[in-house]
Amino acid sequence: MYRYLVPLLCTLALPLTAYAQADPWADLGTPTPEAADTDAQTQAQDMILTVFYHELGHALIDTMQLPVLGLEEDAADVLSVVLINELWDAASAEAKLRAAAGFWATSAAEWEATGEAPYYGGVHSPDQRRYYTYVCLFYGADPDARGELAADLGLDPDRAASCPHEFDLAAGSWGAFLDELYEKGAGGSITWIGDDSGKDPFAQMLMDEVDYLNSVLTLPQPLTVTLDRCDEPNAYYDPSVVGVTMCTELVEYAVSAAD
Numbered sequence: 001m002y003r004y005l006v007p008l009l010c011t012l013a014l015p016l017t018a019y020a021q022a023d024p025w026a027d028l029g030t031p032t033p034e035a036a037d038t039d040a041q042t043q044a045q046d047m048i049l050t051v052f053y054h055e056l057g058h059a060l061i062d063t064m065q066l067p068v069l070g071l072e073e074d075a076a077d078v079l080s081v082v083l084i085n086e087l088w089d090a091a092s093a094e095a096k097l098r099a100a101a102g103f104w105a106t107s108a109a110e111w112e113a114t115g116e117a118p119y120y121g122g123v124h125s126p127d128q129r130r131y132y133t134y135v136c137l138f139y140g141a142d143p144d145a146r147g148e149l150a151a152d153l154g155l156d157p158d159r160a161a162s163c164p165h166e167f168d169l170a171a172g173s174w175g176a177f178l179d180e181l182y183e184k185g186a187g188g189s190i191t192w193i194g195d196d197s198g199k200d201p202f203a204q205m206l207m208d209e210v211d212y213l214n215s216v217l218t219l220p221q222p223l224t225v226t227l228d229r230c231d232e233p234n235a236y237y238d239p240s241v242v243g244v245t246m247c248t249e250l251v252e253y254a255v256s257a258a259d
Contacts, residue, residue: 043258045205046099048251050134051235052206052225053080055244058237063221064177077130078170081137082178085167087212090142094149097138099258101153104131106257132159140167178217187218193243194226202251203227227251 057076061068068075084096107127132155139150140163150160192210195203210225223242230236230247237244 040255040258041201042095043099043102044251044254045202046096047103047254047258048202048246049205049209050080050084050096050100050103051250052209052244052246053083055235055237055246056083059223059242059244060177060219062237062239063219063223063242064180066177074133077133078137079174081134081141081167082170082174085138085141086178090145093138094146097134097149098153100134101131103254103257104128104134136160136163137167137170140164141171181217181219184218186215188214189217189219189221190214190223190225192226193224194228200227202246202248206246 054076057079058072060066060079061072061075080100081097084093084100088096104127135150135153135155136159139146139155139160143150143160143164150163155163190210190213192207194206196207198204206225206227221242223244225244225246227246227248230245230249232247233249233253234247235245235250236247
C-alpha cells in the first residue's frame, strides 16, 4: 500500500516569483480562503487527526523500537505528514494539512503576543518551524500539484527547492516500517476505549480512524486510543499502558482556534 516516490531534488511547481507576496506570518491565525469554506468543527477535526497521527508516531517508535536519528518529536511530526499524504485523497489531505498549519500559525501568534521569545529548551521544535515542516513535506510529496498551496502558505523558494527531496527521505525512512504493518494486513491491534455513543463528533471521528487503520494494518502489539479530559490542551502517548490519549481540552482549543 505504501508508495515510494522518485527523488526530485530541485523541482519547483511554480516560478520563484509566485512566492514573492506570500507571508503567512503577516496575519497569523486567519484561515486561508480554502480553509474558510469549511466550518470550525471540520477544521478542528482535521487538526485533531493530524495530532493523532503524531502520537501514533510515538507509539510506533516505542513498540517497534525504531531508530530515531534526531528529535523524536520531529520524527513524529514527519510521520503525521506522511500519513496525511498517504491515507487521504488530494482534497482531504490538503484540508488536513491546512488545518495543521493553521494550528501552528495560531499557536505561534499567541506565543508572540505574550512578548516572549520562542522557547528553545523543550523537546518540541518552535511552532513556526513545525509549521514549515508540515508545509514543506506536504508540498514535496507532490510539487507539480501543490505549487499554489506552497505559495499560499508562504513557503520560501529556497526551502521549496529541497522539499521534494526532504519528503523522499521522510517517505523512505518511515516507509519500510509502515510496509511491515501493511503486509500484516487487517487486524484488531488498535482498540478504542472512549465514548462510543456517537454523540461526540470528535470521539466518533477518532473511532472511525481506529476502525480504518485496523482495516489496513496490524501493529506489533495492542494500542489503545481514547478521548478524555487531561486538565490541559494536550495529547500524549503513554508507553506504560501503550495508549494514546487525545485530550478534550485540545479539542476545545482547536475549535476556538478555527472559529
